[in-house]
Amino acid sequence: MRVQMKSAVPATTMEIKTACSQCNLRELCLPFGLDPREVDQLDELVGSRRKIKRQQHLYRSGDPFEAIYAIRAGSFKTDVILEDGRDQVTGFQMTGEVLGLDGISSEHHSCNAIALEDSEVCVIPFGRLEELSRQVESLQHQFHKIMSREIVRDHGVMMLLGSMRAEERLAAFLLNLSQRFTARGFSPSEFHLRMTRDEIGSYLGLKLETVSRAFSRFQEEGLVAVQQKHIRILDTPGLKRILNHHASN
Amino acid sequence: MRVQMKSAVPATTMEIKTACSQCNLRELCLPFGLDPREVDQLDELVGSRRKIKRQQHLYRSGDPFEAIYAIRAGSFKTDVILEDGRDQVTGFQMTGEVLGLDGISSEHHSCNAIALEDSEVCVIPFGRLEELSRQVESLQHQFHKIMSREIVRDHGVMMLLGSMRAEERLAAFLLNLSQRFTARGFSPSEFHLRMTRDEIGSYLGLKLETVSRAFSRFQEEGLVAVQQKHIRILDTPGLKRILNHHASN
């Protein structure tokens, strides 16, 4: 199907089961820190996989909450929409990251998750995850870390939205992407944006025109090479300097 | 000793142990949904209580993470500080709310928690909480809900920071406070702010002058009566209207 490897251990069933134990994302995902036997237990829990085409919803705000999702391939955005139509992108998620944690609190999802490209997720029924994590300490702990990481990430976004200027926000955004691509074995300096300027703007609390202008400015200053959605970071320290060298606010 | 009740059930030890089972905040806090026997188990886990004087830190960014904290009395703010000195208030917490969840992900706290008034917290050693929540399903679930609620709250703040104008932000802030005071048995319409204009501004991504002007505007329009930190909400529907009736972004 995708970046799968042929399973060395023959699967018991006929279908090519893409097990956690065989997944190259396991270091970034829920199985992190589990021993092989525990990973197998987790495997049994991952009920199914689901393909989501570009622009389609994985879940919508208001949907009953039943499972969380680990991204196997592709990428997503999450957003919240107000009655008056305003919307805010709350995050962009890539492979190995977990979606749906917002739904636990009220038994209903509180945001929309939309695929930015054709994608695939592992469906993790939440009741069973809680059950297993009562038995497997390391799974429990890893799950708590993942939730906590989301909270810390959100605080970073608040910082960004609350007290940075446009170019700082974009620099922070690019550096964050770069770091996450690196963690996945891709180039730190060259990547393809899966989201539009408008979506970046929504995430960063800016208008798309402002995002575009900031990109142009970075390009003029030799910090990045921008060609539509293709980004090449030329001067990482320079971008970091933009982040810190501001006495304002 | 504060809003405590004399325990009807005599404590086994001499000291006045303010147990979860006797706490009037239990419906808002970690014990929610537990049966009496389970609450007793949780009780044993709550190692100690800690008093924090106004302006003092409960924990600081970088401190090793060992416990989470439930607020028994008083209130707190959390903030993150950048190297260049800029800071952002990420939340205001009141009784029954839980502090410290940010620390789980990296074993170190990633923000500061500072008392806004003389306060008291219940110290909940995290290792033991995980242990007990492997045994007590309802505790596990309630804890997950609390973490998830924090994520949902953060998304709301992102919405606020990313796509609302100054007066909308302040209206949302006041309505949120009102609702939380109500849940604690206080007046929905009359309360005392424990934070300064500057802190409100930091939280809302505004300067203190802008916060002050927005308060004045609300007062002119008869929505609230403001006298320094004392707030009386006169027209709740009016405040809600401010929130929704904006086509901008």
Place this chain on the structure above:
DNA sequence: AAATCGTATTGACGTGGATCAAAGGGGTCC
């Protein structure tokens, strides 16, 4: 009651980013 200090209000002015508008790619679907 006076002195002090942190906090809040109010005014005048400046600016970063929003808004409005037009033109220039690139990808996609026949």
Place this chain on the structure above:
DNA sequence: GGACCCCTTTGATCCACGTCAATACGATTT
């Protein structure tokens, strides 16, 4: 391969909020 549409870039203007500054208020101390 051409037409269409969405996305992006860039320019001109506007405005909400920030900045700077002065004053006022209230709590606390002496």
